[in-house]
Amino acid sequence: MADDEIILSEMSDDELVQQMHDDLYDGLKEEIEEGTNILLERGWTPYDVLTKALVEGMRIVGEDFRDGILFVPEVLMSANAMKAGMFILRPLLIATGAPKLGKMVIGTVKGDIHDIGKNLVGMMMEGAGFDVIDLGINNPVEKYIEAIEREQPDILGMSALLTTTMPYMKVVIDTMTEKGIRDDFIVLVGGAPLNEEFGKAVGADAYCRDAAVAVETAKELIKRRHNRLAAGG
Numbered sequence: 001m002a003d004d005e006i007i008l009s010e011m012s013d014d015e016l017v018q019q020m021h022d023d024l025y026d027g028l029k030e031e032i033e034e035g036t037n038i039l040l041e042r043g044w045t046p047y048d049v050l051t052k053a054l055v056e057g058m059r060i061v062g063e064d065f066r067d068g069i070l071f072v073p074e075v076l077m078s079a080n081a082m083k084a085g086m087f088i089l090r091p092l093l094i095a096t097g098a099p100k101l102g103k104m105v106i107g108t109v110k111g112d113i114h115d116i117g118k119n120l121v122g123m124m125m126e127g128a129g130f131d132v133i134d135l136g137i138n139n140p141v142e143k144y145i146e147a148i149e150r151e152q153p154d155i156l157g158m159s160a161l162l163t164t165t166m167p168y169m170k171v172v173i174d175t176m177t178e179k180g181i182r183d184d185f186i187v188l189v190g191g192a193p194l195n196e197e198f199g200k201a202v203g204a205d206a207y208c209r210d211a212a213v214a215v216e217t218a219k220e221l222i223k224r225r226h227n228r229l230a231a232g233g
């Protein structure tokens, strides 16, 4: 069948998800929007559409980028297609009516322009009941400090996708320590090249493998903090 004869709405769920991985790979924004809407109409949860169709598709893109099969312009198109799907899912993911749990300031660190994962964490946190202040990408330490002093969030979240930018998280945390405000905030870090050990080494409260873990970790650490404050400690 020629490409222009593909009718997404006539595909089974499995075929459609497979097709969406291919469309994401090819950076086809409109097809990703259509596929996202079809899966939602078929009763898929926004979270399943996000993880099984979009995030999984981007994982495949990442592998071929790493192996030199895809290049920056192509990956940029994939990222734009992914963002178009996320744009449809965002209001559904954040409109859960969850009670307010706290506030988070989040941003990608200086030198780094990757924002899909950070956006996804922000969306999931909002859905779980957190107010999220998104600082965007390429944030120098001053921007983080200014935002946490202004917003007084419960949590500071930092994202980095490059091995060259992830050490910058330590610059931010060290600056917080120098200013005597480190312990006023829960600091969570995440991004593909990080791990638990790195999180500990830079002085974060926790490393979060993905957006779902970020939500669970945030809830748990906020609960502990409230208990500690209630106990007068």
Ligand code: B1M
Residues within 6 Å of the ligand: 055, 058, 059, 061, 062, 063, 065, 066, 067, 072, 073, 075, 076, 079, 106, 111, 112, 113, 114, 115, 116, 117, 118, 120, 121, 156, 157, 158, 159, 160, 161, 162, 163, 164, 188, 189, 190, 191, 192, 193, 208, 209, 210, 211, 212, 214
């Ligand atoms: Co870039 N890139 N990229 N890229 N890119 C990676 C990261 C890379 C691993 C690809 C590869 O080689 N396999 C590689 C880094 C290698 C390394 O550092 N060792 C790489 C490179 C090299 C580069 C450039 C240097 C390429 C170049 O110019 N030659 C350049 C850097 C630009 C810069 O930042 N200064 C670059 C550019 C780009 C694009 C612009 C083309 C595009 C970004 C578009 C955008 O974000 N708006 C892009 C993309 C899309 C990728 C890959 C393919 C996909 C990233 C992504 O969106 N994943 C990526 C490959 C990969 O990661 N395997 C790659 C989907 C997203 C849902 O996952 O971001 O991991 P992720 O987020 C997850 C978790 O990590 C976690 O939760 C999220 C959701 O579950 N998480 C957090 C993330 N942040 C968190 C924060 C938290 C908690 C959890 O706070 C509490």
